[in-house]
Amino acid sequence: MAEIYGQPVARETPAVHKFGGSSLKDVTAISSVIRTIRSHVRTEDVVVVSANGGVTDQLIQVFNDGTHRLPALRESVQQLVTTVLDQPDALLVSLLEDLELLSSGLSQTTLSVHDVLAYGELWSAQLLSARLHELGIPNHWRDARDILTVDAQNNPVNPAKAVQILLDSKGEGIQILTGFLARNEAGQGITLGRNGSDYSATLVASLLRSSAVYLWTDVDGVYTADPHVIPEARRIPTLTLGEAQALSELGSHVLHHKTINPLLQHPARIIINTCDSDTLGTDVVEQSRAGEGQVKTLAHKSQLVQLTLAGIHELRTRQFQAELTAGQINQYACHYDKTRQVLQLCVEQVDFFRTSQLIRQAGLTLVQQLSGVSLISAVGHNIRQNHRVISQLLGRTARFDVLNIHYPGNDHTLCVLLADEQAEALLADLHAACFDLAPSIPIVVLGYGNIGQQFIRILKDNKASIEQRVKQSLSLVAVANSRHYQYAGECLLDEVIVPDQDNTSGEIYQRLSDYINKPLVLIDLTASEAVAARYPEFVANGWHLISANKLVAADDIRASHLEAELEKQHRRWLTNTTVGAALPIQSSLRKLIESGDQVQAVNGVFSGSLSWIFGQYDGQRPFMEWVRQAHANAYTEPDPRDDLSGQDVYRKALILARQLGFNEARVVFTPAIPDELMAGTLEQFWARSAAIDEHVAGLWKAANEQGKSLCYLASISSQEINVSLQLIDQQHPAAGLRPGDNIFVIDSAWYAGNPLVIQGPGAGREVTAAGVLNDLIEVLQSA
Numbered sequence: 090m091a092e093i094y095g096q097p098v099a100r101e102t103p104a105v106h107k108f109g110g111s112s113l114k115d116v117t118a119i120s121s122v123i124r125t126i127r128s129h130v131r132t133e134d135v136v137v138v139s140a141n142g143g144v145t146d147q148l149i150q151v152f153n154d155g156t157h158r159l160p161a162l163r164e165s166v167q168q169l170v171t172t173v174l175d176q177p178d179a180l181l182v183s184l185l186e187d188l189e190l191l192s193s194g195l196s197q198t199t200l201s202v203h204d205v206l207a208y209g210e211l212w213s214a215q216l217l218s219a220r221l222h223e224l225g226i227p228n229h230w231r232d233a234r235d236i237l238t239v240d241a242q243n244n245p246v247n248p249a250k251a252v253q254i255l256l257d258s259k260g261e262g263i264q265i266l267t268g269f270l271a272r273n274e275a276g277q278g279i280t281l282g283r284n285g286s287d288y289s290a291t292l293v294a295s296l297l298r299s300s301a302v303y304l305w306t307d308v309d310g311v312y313t314a315d316p317h318v319i320p321e322a323r324r325i326p327t328l329t330l331g332e333a334q335a336l337s338e339l340g341s342h343v344l345h346h347k348t349i350n351p352l353l354q355h356p357a358r359i360i361i362n363t364c365d366s367d368t369l370g371t372d373v374v375e376q377s378r379a380g381e382g383q384v385k386t387l388a389h390k391s392q393l394v395q396l397t398l399a400g401i402h403e404l405r406t407r408q409f410q411a412e413l414t415a416g417q418i419n420q421y422a423c424h425y426d427k428t429r430q431v432l433q434l435c436v437e438q439v440d441f442f443r444t445s446q447l448i449r450q451a452g453l454t455l456v457q458q459l460s461g462v463s464l465i466s467a468v469g470h471n472i473r474q475n476h477r478v479i480s481q482l483l484g485r486t487a488r489f490d491v492l493n494i495h496y497p498g499n500d501h502t503l504c505v506l507l508a509d510e511q512a513e514a515l516l517a518d519l520h521a522a523c524f525d526l527a528p529s530i531p532i533v534v535l536g537y538g539n540i541g542q543q544f545i546r547i548l549k550d551n552k553a554s555i556e557q558r559v560k561q562s563l564s565l566v567a568v569a570n571s572r573h574y575q576y577a578g579e580c581l582l583d584e585v586i587v588p589d590q591d592n593t594s595g596e597i598y599q600r601l602s603d604y605i606n607k608p609l610v611l612i613d614l615t616a617s618e619a620v621a622a623r624y625p626e627f628v629a630n631g632w633h634l635i636s637a638n639k640l641v642a643a644d645d646i647r648a649s650h651l652e653a654e655l656e657k658q659h660r661r662w663l664t665n666t667t668v669g670a671a672l673p674i675q676s677s678l679r680k681l682i683e684s685g686d687q688v689q690a691v692n693g694v695f696s697g698s699l700s701w702i703f704g705q706y707d708g709q710r711p712f713m714e715w716v717r718q719a720h721a722n723a724y725t726e727p728d729p730r731d732d733l734s735g736q737d738v739y740r741k742a743l744i745l746a747r748q749l750g751f752n753e754a755r756v757v758f759t760p761a762i763p764d765e766l767m768a769g770t771l772e773q774f775w776a777r778s779a780a781i782d783e784h785v786a787g788l789w790k791a792a793n794e795q796g797k798s799l800c801y802l803a804s805i806s807s808q809e810i811n812v813s814l815q816l817i818d819q820q821h822p823a824a825g826l827r828p829g830d831n832i833f834v835i836d837s838a839w840y841a842g843n844p845l846v847i848q849g850p851g852a853g854r855e856v857t858a859a860g861v862l863n864d865l866i867e868v869l870q871s872a
């Protein structure tokens with residue numbers, strides 16, 4: 090059992106669900122809320138409600154204009170109660186009593202505006218509660234003023250007591266709590282300001298240490314921009330808490346200022362969605378690296394007034410801003426210039442009158458006011474650290490009359506201030522630059538084994554951020570192994586991948602005939618000669634190629650023919666994972682050559698599996714057990730004899746030698762395990778494990794006696810390609826390698842005497858799939 094303020098709670102803490110006024114505005118909306126409660130709310134959860142849509146506005150009119158507004162209010166609430174409930178009588182009686190109290194309280198001026206507005210939430214909670222009872226859903230409603238007491242900053246006072254009351258009511262069914270309401274320290278009922286129900290929900294969630302808060306509202310999530318202004322705007326599946334906080338400070342309609350604050354100390358997921366939605370809404374999570382450094386959304390706030398106050402010292406600035414906050418006046422793009430003692434900030438036009446009063450009362454000097462100002466802000470996790478993104482955004486603003494570029498005190502936001510008339514054009518321009526996706530290029534993956542499955546997993550998990558980076562939607566149209574394939578005209582990334590169509594005779598190629606002479610990216614994640622043999626056909630079809638399969642890249646004649654055809658077709662072929670998995674060996678060599686360096690030799694450990702196997706082997710546990718484990722860990726080739734024979738390393742050496750133009754080099758090639766121990770079928774090879782163990786144990790013992798280790802090394806130069814098992818001493822650059830690591834020591838004219846070294850994991854699912862993804866991004870960006 091966990092504890093909160095000494096109260097025992099189950100590990101699975103209650104979730105909090107908040108339903109806004111528009112979700113509760115009429116019988117149809119309330120039916121949707123009830124469906125949502127049935128499907129998403131557990132008995133131990135808390136439901137926070139706003140007033141039924143329109144009721145708060147009517148209560149404000151009653152308070153401002155007087156009791157003659159009461160009949161209209163009574164009529165609309167009565168009508169709502171009678172249409173929602175099968176048996177409305179009891180609630181109608183209590184409603185009439187409330188209206189009597191309201192009328193007499195207003196006449197005697199004993200009611201504050203808070204007391205009057207509170208009726209909205211009280212009626213809403215009672216109505217929902219009564220309807221749930223009619224439907225047999227156990228629940229009880231509560232006036233939040235009996236639970237939440239807050240200080241002047243709306244922070245909870247005596248949270249332990251609030252938690253105790255909330256937890257005491259467990260077991261009585263769903264708790265329905267009035268949002269927006271609390272009590273101050275003097276015991277008076279108060280309201281929590283604009284969008285106070287969202288604040289109530291996150292406050293209760295933080296008190297209960299909830300793991301999730303659901304904000305059920307009138308939109309199904311946060312969008313890349315306001316869809317009323319930018320129709321192409323798309324829902325964002327995930328935001329970080331930092332992004333959500335940055336957005337809330339910019340006047341977001343969906344995530345309000347204050348809403349996030351309670352969760353900064355006790356983070357919980359926030360799920361924003363609309364009832365009856367067929368999407369998953371937007372999920373605000375504490376942390377996520379997906380899309381880091383990219384713009385996630387563009388916020389837009391118009392009809393602001395920019396104010397410039399002069400001769401104001403720093404402390405006074407803070408006091409004045411606190412006064413604005415206390416008066417519930419939102420401030421945007423605030424900037425204090427210490428040397429000039431100038432404060433610049435924007436307020437909403439509707440708040441301008443009250444702000445001017447506060448400025449006068451404070452005796453401050455307003456030197457400039459500018460109306461009709463818009464604030465457009467790009468928000469994304471750490472975008473301010475991504476100089477490419479920032480300069481792209483700033484470049485886009487060049488043809489607009491920008492008043493100010495503002496850099497708020499977080500790394501996630503960049504703001505632009507400009508005249509209202511230009512704002513929508515800038516927003517559309519920025520949205521197109523950040524989010525417009527070109528028509529997608531279909532992607533086909535051949536090989537659904539270790540690397541293929543991991544590659545598709547990361548493609549699925551990072552779809553949105555990759556799409557943003559390559560400026561096109563991802564469309565995986567087919568996946569195949571040697572026996573089956575799966576095809577979708579649209580995209581498989583939102584589906585469960587289960588290749589189940591017959592592919593025993595290469596039926597997949599027939600299926601892909603519609604794409605002949607159209608751009609397509611074919612990714613070969615097999616080790617298959619049958620696939621490699623089709624490369625010329627793929628390129629003739631006008632397709633780009635990405636290969637983890639080394640067979641063609643290591644064969645100079647085939648690779649040269651293919652490159653000639655690729656040039657004719659203007660297509661790309663990337664093979665970066667064929668050597669060193671995701672290590673940047675081929676790209677580094679290319680850059681050295683392109684920039685005029687002369688590479689003389691590359692030496693090192695080119696095999697991830699042999700590095701792992703010999704790195705782990707200690708003469709104790711049988712060698713072949715390490716081989717089996719390397720195979721299970723996806724370090725080896727599908728047939729591990731390709732590694733043990735040295736064939737796989739030899740192919741990698743040929744790939745690099747070809748890149749460096751060392752075509753005439755003689756070859757010295759010694760297998761790690763003698764050929765005779767690996768002859769026959771794979772089964773026969775495994776059956777020969779004892780003999781192989783004995784052979785390697787002998788080698789290891791001899792090495793050990795000389796204080797050396799066994800290491801499968803490769804070296805390439807214009808004279809010789811050498812691939813062999815060697816004894817290395819502790820001074821050798823490969824001696825300290827972690828099992829599984831590769832090392833490439835590059836001698837070149839520029840790195841003479843002090844070689845360039847590239848080192849790191851050289852095999853495995855994660856790194857190799859990441860390397861394939863890099864190749865895909867490069868192809869899509871250049872296609």
Ligand SMILES: NC(=O)C1=CN([C@@H]2O[C@H](COP(=O)(O)OP(=O)(O)OC[C@H]3O[C@@H](n4cnc5c(N)ncnc54)[C@H](OP(=O)(O)O)[C@@H]3O)[C@@H](O)[C@H]2O)C=CC1
Pocket residue numbers: 535536537538539540541569570571572573614615616617619620637638639666667668670697723724725726727851852853854857
């Ligand atoms: N593992 C690693 O660390 C690295 C691997 N690579 C390369 O990646 C490739 C894949 O390795 P890995 O995923 O570990 O191997 P797996 O054996 O796990 O997967 C190979 C996949 O290819 C499929 N396949 C075989 N023949 C065909 C065919 N004719 N048509 C369609 N699919 C076919 C297999 O299907 P089925 O299951 O039906 O046989 C299987 O799904 C290899 O070329 C390897 O050299 C490159 C860098 C690092």
Ligand SMILES: N[C@@H](CC=O)C(=O)O
Pocket residue numbers: 666667668669670695696697698699724725726732737851852853
């Ligand atoms: N079998 C290979 C995997 C990558 O190519 C290796 O061991 O390095």
